[in-house]
Amino acid sequence: MHDAVEGVEALDASNGLYFPQFLVGLSAPVVICVVIGILDWVAGLVLLLTAPIAPLLLGLTQSRFRSVSSRYHAAANALSARFLDAVQGLATLKALNAGRAQGTEMAQAGEYFRKETMKLLAVNQLAIFLLDWGFAVGATGAAFVVAALRWQAGAISVGEAIAIVLLSLEIIRQLNLLGAFFFAGAGGRAMSRRICQYLEEPVPVQDAGQRIHRLPSRLGISFEDVSFGYREGSDVLHDVSFSIDPGETVGLLGASGAGKSSIIHLLLRFADPRSGRVTLGGYPLPDLPLEWVRSQMAWVAQDTWLFHGTVAENLRIARPDASLREIVAASRAACIHDFISSLPDGYSTHVGERGVRLSGGQAQRLAIARALLKDAPIVLLDEPTSHIDCACEANLRHALERLMEGRTVLHITHRRHSLSSACRLLYLEGGRIVLNEESRDREAMAA
Numbered sequence: 001m002h003d004a005v006e007g008v009e010a011l012d013a014s015n016g017l018y019f020p021q022f023l024v025g026l027s028a029p030v031v032i033c034v035v036i037g038i039l040d041w042v043a044g045l046v047l048l049l050t051a052p053i054a055p056l057l058l059g060l061t062q063s064r065f066r067s068v069s070s071r072y073h074a075a076a077n078a079l080s081a082r083f084l085d086a087v088q089g090l091a092t093l094k095a096l097n098a099g100r101a102q103g104t105e106m107a108q109a110g111e112y113f114r115k116e117t118m119k120l121l122a123v124n125q126l127a128i129f130l131l132d133w134g135f136a137v138g139a140t141g142a143a144f145v146v147a148a149l150r151w152q153a154g155a156i157s158v159g160e161a162i163a164i165v166l167l168s169l170e171i172i173r174q175l176n177l178l179g180a181f182f183f184a185g186a187g188g189r190a191m192s193r194r195i196c197q198y199l200e201e202p203v204p205v206q207d208a209g210q211r212i213h214r215l216p217s218r219l220g221i222s223f224e225d226v227s228f229g230y231r232e233g234s235d236v237l238h239d240v241s242f243s244i245d246p247g248e249t250v251g252l253l254g255a256s257g258a259g260k261s262s263i264i265h266l267l268l269r270f271a272d273p274r275s276g277r278v279t280l281g282g283y284p285l286p287d288l289p290l291e292w293v294r295s296q297m298a299w300v301a302q303d304t305w306l307f308h309g310t311v312a313e314n315l316r317i318a319r320p321d322a323s324l325r326e327i328v329a330a331s332r333a334a335c336i337h338d339f340i341s342s343l344p345d346g347y348s349t350h351v352g353e354r355g356v357r358l359s360g361g362q363a364q365r366l367a368i369a370r371a372l373l374k375d376a377p378i379v380l381l382d383e384p385t386s387h388i389d390c391a392c393e394a395n396l397r398h399a400l401e402r403l404m405e406g407r408t409v410l411h412i413t414h415r416r417h418s419l420s421s422a423c424r425l426l427y428l429e430g431g432r433i434v435l436n437e438e439s440r441d442r443e444a445m446a447a
């Protein structure tokens, strides 16, 4: 987050301040030395030879600056990530009485950041010192000595000697300005390297655009020998094969961590399998336009993210052109209309970040209303009633049945009883589809 916000500002300062000054700082001394050279070629040559000293001195501090700057940005990133974590998990920290310990850790991270900031400033001050004092005193001295010697030798007049000294001051002024913007320039370069690293990160999935001439209309799903892992060398799905016919409802059962949600992860193309393929309507997902694939799926996740905005705005995310009447109909079907109507501003009530004013169950019903509104041919349900009590679940089952009607459905749950009787069942164990009696019995006991 720090890189995204401050990084762009640092680039702005580097490109807007340092870079123009860098060009002026390089060209102005050459022009001034030429002018001095016209007055006296020896003095011009001597000053031309001393001018590169400043960039050389700056160059010497660069490598030190680079390592200090990297540590500074790493410390800033760690501190802002920790801060964000602490704010988002405030309730958990309070409940666990872990606020003080977290505060101590944040203070340590803050202290480390302060030290790295001081080191960065010290290197910057060193660069300014080298330029302001080392070079300025040295170069002015050199200009003075050369002008005096040339005057003594009778090569130039007193006026020309004074002009040479004054012109040399202008070279120094330009180079000093370069030093003043050194911090912005070096910081900007360090940031640009980091931003380039982010930009060069491999994209998890590539949108190939429309390779298929006519998009399929009957949308069955199939997994063919799919293996997948979030990290290199540790797969969470192993040779998974199954298919769901168009209009069919399939229940996916399995213990926590078995890999059920990862199957949805692949279907929505948040990632591609390491081997094997996932097809939709008979075509491999990577051959279909990414946006189209996602537009064909309504997903009710375990946790619902509610954006800052009104209830109606949160519902319209699923279908921006939905009328209020359609929104109300979807909310009624998801058993959330009465609750929304009881809110002070009804559908115009603001729900805060992460829907803090709604309970988990209410947010989940809102997610079901979103899915109803989206009206997509494929429905992916990932524990859609995990936050809902049994009495409400019975009500909601009707809503879910309406959502699933005539659609291709993959319904993930731990609870066998929340699956409709029409479901064909798949069992996932340790990332593998298993269909043996033993796992079915185990699952029945767990339910």
Ligand SMILES: Nc1ncnc2c1ncn2[C@@H]1O[C@H](COP(=O)(O)OP(=O)(O)OP(=O)(O)O)[C@@H](O)[C@H]1O
Pocket: 230, 231, 236, 254, 255, 256, 257, 258, 259, 260, 261, 262, 263
């Ligand atoms: N974004 C992720 N990055 C790394 N590992 C992940 C990620 N999401 C899931 N995993 C790992 O993949 C494995 C399967 O997780 P997955 O969420 O698919 O299981 P699940 O069967 O849906 O579990 P649950 O029923 O508890 O939701 C787990 O070991 C989990 O730690």
